Amino acid sequence: MTEKNTMQTVHMIVSGKVQGVGFRAYTLKFAQQFNLSGWVKNLPTSEVEITVSGSSENIQQFITIIQNSPSPFSIVTDTKIDYIPYKDFLNFKIQY
Structure with a gap:
């Protein structure tokens, strides 16, 4: 396996306007x-928690999207x- 295809898991806490704006669906x-x-x-802190697993390359692309507010109404x-x-x-x- 090449380095960029290594499997990994990331835990994220996302802050901002991320609840009630479709953030989890996106x-x-x-x-x-x-x-x-x-x-x-x-x-309950108005943040969103994410745990995600997959290839390191795909996770990096996912993190970039999350950091740039995936929902048109969210602000990270x-x-x-x-x-x-x-x-x-x-x-x-989505966990409830």
């Missing part, structure tokens, strides 16, 4: 587009990103 759309697995959910002001041990999920889903 996150799901882009995760599926990049063949990523994991989940997204709203936090901060993204905390932690690379955690790889975990294989069955699919990508």
Whole structure:
């Protein structure tokens, strides 16, 4: 495997105007587009939490989209990103 195709898992906390604006639905759309697995959910702090697994190349593209506000109504002001041990999920889903 080349370095860019290494499988990895990323945990993200996204801040800004990210609840009530379709952010989770757009996150799901882009995760599926990049063949990523994991989940997204709203936090009581008005932030959104994302855990996503897949190829490092696809995850980097996904992170770029998230940092640039994937929903036309969202405004991302901060993204905390932690690379955690790889975990294989069955699919990508919205948690409630």
